[in-house]
Amino acid sequence: MSIVEDVLNKVVELIEPSEDERKKLNETASLLLSLCERRFSAIHGYVSTSIEGSAAKDTWLRSKPEIDIFIHFQPIVSREVLEKIVVELGSEVIRDAGGNSRLRYAEHPYVEGFINNITVNIVGCYEVSDGNWISAVDRTPHHTRYVNSRLTPSLRRDVRLLKSFLTQTEIYGAEIRVGGFSGYLAELLILHFGGFLELLKSASRWKPPVVIDPERRVTKREALLIFAKSPLIVIDPVDKNRNVASAVTLTKLSEFILASKFFLERPSVDFFLGNAMLESMPINSLAENRNLFAIIFKIDEYIAPDVLWGELRRSAEGIKKKLSVAGFTVYNYGINESRGEVILIFELDKLCLPSVYLHRGPPVWMDDAAKFVKKHLLSSDTIAGPWIDGDRLYVLKKRKDISVDVLLRNWLAKGEVSISRQLYKLFSSSKIVVGWREVIRLLGTGEHSSFLARFLASRPLYMMGKTEF
Amino acid sequence: MSIVEDVLNKVVELIEPSEDERKKLNETASLLLSLCERRFSAIHGYVSTSIEGSAAKDTWLRSKPEIDIFIHFQPIVSREVLEKIVVELGSEVIRDAGGNSRLRYAEHPYVEGFINNITVNIVGCYEVSDGNWISAVDRTPHHTRYVNSRLTPSLRRDVRLLKSFLTQTEIYGAEIRVGGFSGYLAELLILHFGGFLELLKSASRWKPPVVIDPERRVTKREALLIFAKSPLIVIDPVDKNRNVASAVTLTKLSEFILASKFFLERPSVDFFLGNAMLESMPINSLAENRNLFAIIFKIDEYIAPDVLWGELRRSAEGIKKKLSVAGFTVYNYGINESRGEVILIFELDKLCLPSVYLHRGPPVWMDDAAKFVKKHLLSSDTIAGPWIDGDRLYVLKKRKDISVDVLLRNWLAKGEVSISRQLYKLFSSSKIVVGWREVIRLLGTGEHSSFLARFLASRPLYMMGKTEF
Known part of the structure; x- marks a missing residue:
């Protein structure tokens, strides 16, 4: 057996759910299905309830058991009513199943719950035929059917490997915070390339923009024209007008390309699983003499994560731009959010402008x-x-003011820096910490410490702690 | 009488030679003329001796009595012989007249002497008709005739005013070190515009490139084509293929334009005569906290000033460019030479690159x-x-090396900075002084102190010590 296969087999053993875990998930899913049918059957316009997502496709990772329950309605039900009913009855279902629920927002609200350490999402959708989509999630059942009709046990194994690989390389997740690959995208890629290694071999030679069209429904030219700004274009087999990879940023795609190259060159379980190095990173010596400053504030009201991260990114770019125009060089910046506390950390060539x-x-x-x-x-x-x-x-x-924090406060006060409107007040009243000593003192322990360590190292986990590469 | 006329009259009184001074100059000129005729008359190919320059045109400044003696030869005499004879016999003439002589070089060697505090230059030229120029100075007697046939007493007064104005604003002199206006150019401008104020009124509205053609012998289009790189083009009345202002740099022309504007707005003798402020300039407080460094070396062999200054300028530009590429911002630099010691001083945004x-x-x-x-x-x-x-x-x-002096030494050692070949050794073994305290300690007194004060102030003398403007 080759080294690669050896590594993959080791990984599969660790990420594949056990019989017990599978049984527990399936039982929970069945329970939720019947509870939903009972709760929703009396509702006017209700059609049926289905299991979707990784549970339906048997592609979930042992470390991330998750059940997506879809409540199907006829198009005669208005969106407002659909949303209201799903939120109301969905919460009751979670409670009936012995879990805790909370409200979440994507394109429309849904209910999230935790039952037996399994994450449960209850989502409402419309029962429509191909192309007559009303809400963004109406395609999901079609996706499930498409994938399930093509997956084999071996391909399921490879979907799990890919998800695990994407998770460890921090490329997994279509939310704005990540800008990476969704589960469905991972499945389509495995189906299209016929396996994990086959995908990585191809990806290691990709040059963005990359176009993949599993059902050969559009020409490359058309795809590049329609999805002009996407570095990765994967035409949805159930909707040729949709790019499954529309969330993928050029940075994340590039990280995937590089990780593919390095995995193929030196296969290792490090590309799939945890890293003990993180805990032992010498955060003080990493930060020493570097020109760091951090902006810290608490978010005082709920903002949907995709909205928050979009605004944080735009604001950080606005600050970077203003700093550059003012004469600083921004080497790098990072954003973190933990329990409602946001930090933006910047590394510059200097903390003061020449006087x-x-x-x-x-x-x-x-x-x-x-x-x-x-x-x-x-x-x-x-x-x-x-x-x-x-x-x-x-x-x-x-120059009257030379220190980066004083300058930033002035710009904020005068509205001279491009910050999202929604966050302006939070930025204006934020704490600004200047200098590596102060940054370490405030953020070197607690909530943000591992993020800070990662930022200071600024390299993929799979490269950490190497003595040769 | 207007304020302007009042100022000009005051200045004229101070710069116009007295009767006694005129007499002394004329007597010295006559003496030299007869001594030259005696020495040179036996030489094969000798034609005659003439007085040229400001003495011949009666346009010399009281503070700068100067006599140019031109020895005319037939074209049958070779340049080597002409040069040799003029240097040899010219030196004897100076000695005969009771002065000290030294050899100087322009396009060809000439003899400079000092007699009764009068500067005397003995120069050899060819007696040729218009257009048949052999050496660069052959036009000079033609220039003298052209100017003298047109000057009136009032225009002579204005030539003196202009020369005095150009001297005080540091725009006088066609040598490379200055890059300014020659005496002949000053005379032509007064003739062309009909007076000092008329010239200044015009100059205050100039936008380079400026074309002046006293005898209207070429079109503006032609002039701009032939003398494409000259910001100021003044067609020589005795040779339409020559730009009398070819030495004038854009900087010096611009300084003249600005000085003209300001003189007309606030006429003052400060535009013509000395400045006591210089001595009392608080050099320490001027230099405080500024990022200065200086390169200092001694020139160990004779280099003609125009060659030296050309090379120094090119080298300074080479250093500026390299510093910029390396990440420094060069705010300003200055060059000074005094008794064979050269200093180049640079002001930067910082003295060390980020680490x-x-x-x-x-x-x-x-x-x-x-x-x-x-x-x-x-x-x-x-x-x-x-x-x-x-x-x-x-x-x-x-970064391994961050200090500007260490970096500069490395670049010099590796030949990575564009320095004139002739001066490379001098630059490589120069002293490099870093930081305003060190610069003041070494150059704040002595030879270079007034240059340093001027560099630190970096403004025209006529702007110095103003409390309003």
Whole structure:
């Protein structure tokens, strides 16, 4: 047996659910199915209840048991009513099954519950035929049918391997926070390439944009035209107008390409499973002498995660841009959220701007030239000049504020930095921590410490703790 | 009388030579003329001796009495012989007249002497008709005739005003060190515009490139085509293929434009005469906290000033460019030479580069990607990464050398900075002084102190010590 197969077999043993675990999941699913049918059957427009997702396809990971229950309605039911009913009765079902429920939001609200350590989602959808989608989740039952009619035991094994690989390389999840691969996308890729290794062999040679069309329903040209901004385009077999990989960012796709290359070169269980290195990372020595600053605030009301992460990303990009224009170089930044506390950490080339800056004036032949001279000649913040170089005037000016936190507070106060409107108040009243010592003191232990360690290392888990590569 | 006329009259009183001074100059000129005729008359090919320059045109400044003696030869005399004879016999003439002589070089060697505090230049030229120029100075007698046939007493007064104005604003002199206006150019401008104020009124509205053609011998289009790189084009009345202002740099022309604007707005003798402020400039407080470094070396052999200054400028630009590429911002630099000692002073945004830098790698889909990761992952100077942003790899690297002097020495040693070949050795073995305290300690007194003060202020003398403008 090859080294690769050896590694994969080891991994499969650890990620494949046991008979007991399968039994427990299936029993819970059956229970929920009957509870739902009982609760919803009297509702006008109700059609049926189905199991979807990894439980229905037998592609769930031992570490992530999850049941998606779909309540199907006729299109005559309005969205408002559908949502209201699913939330109300769904919560009762979870309670009936002995679990705790909470409300969540994706495109529309759904109920999340925890029963016997299994995550349960109760979602409402419309029973429609191909192409007549009303809500975003109406395709899901069609996806389940498509995948189940094609999966073999060996391909199921490979879907689990891929999900495990994507999880460990932090590429798993279509939510905005991740920008990675959904479970359905993972299944389609395994089906299309015929296996885990076959997919990785192909991916290791990908150059974005990548187009995959399992049912050969569009030309590559068309796909690139319709999904122009997507680095990865996987045409949905049940809807040729949809890109299954629309959430995948160029960064995540690139991380997948690189991970594929390295796994094939040096196969190892490190690409699939936990990393003890994290705990022992010498966070102090990692941070030493680096120009770090962090923005910290608490979120005081519920914001749907996809909305929050979209706004956080946009805001971080806005801050990065403003810092660059002001004369800083932003090497890297990271965002973390934990129990409603958000931190943005930036690494810069310096934490203070030079106290003197060169100010370029107009050419001497412009009418403004005299005005420029008069303005700067006697101004107390002029260090030197005006002088002329070429046909232009220059002065050296003293900077009043030089420290990154003071500058950032000023910009926020004046609305000079592009921050999402919804988060502006939180940013404006945030705590700003400057310097690696302060950052470590405040964030080196507790909630954000492992994120901070990861940020300071800024490398994939599978590269950590290597002495050769 | 207007304020302007009042100022000009005051200046004229101070710069116009007295009767006694005129008499002394004329007597010295006559003496030299007869001594030259005696010495040179026996030489084969000798034609005559003439007085040229400001003495011949009566446009010299009281502070700068100067006599140019031109020895005219027939074209049958070779340049080597002409040069040799002029140097030999010219030196004897100076000695005969009771002065000290030294050899100087422009396009060809000439003899400079000092007699009764008057600077005397003895120069050899060919007696040729218009257009048949052999050496660069053959046009000079033609220039003198052209100017003298047109100057009036009032225009002579204005030539003196202009020369004085150009001197005080540091725009006078066609040598490379200055890159400014020659005496002949000053005279032509006064003739063309009809007076000092008329010239300034025009200049205050100039936008380079500026074309002036006193005898209207070429079109503006032609002039701009032939002298494409000249910001100021003044067609020589005695040779339409020559730009009298070819030495004038864009910077100097712009300084003239700006000075014209400001003089017309607030006429003052400060635009013509000395400045006491210089001595009292608080050099320490001017330099405080500024990021200065200086390169200092002694020139160990004679280099003609135009050659030296050309090379110094090119070298300074080479250093500026290299510093910029390396990550420094060069705000300004200055060059000074005094008694064979050269200093180049630079003002930067910082004296050290950040100890960490962002290194951008290849896109992940390139074959080099794996090589890049392997190279940096285990390297001891990798601070963080590799990580991926977009489709590219990045790492944070530690910089070994960060101080500007260490970096500069390394670049010089490796030939990585564009320095003139002739000066490479001098630069390589130069003293490099870093930091404003060290610069002040070494250069704040002595030879270079007033240059340093001017560099730190970096503004025209006429702007100094103003409390309003």
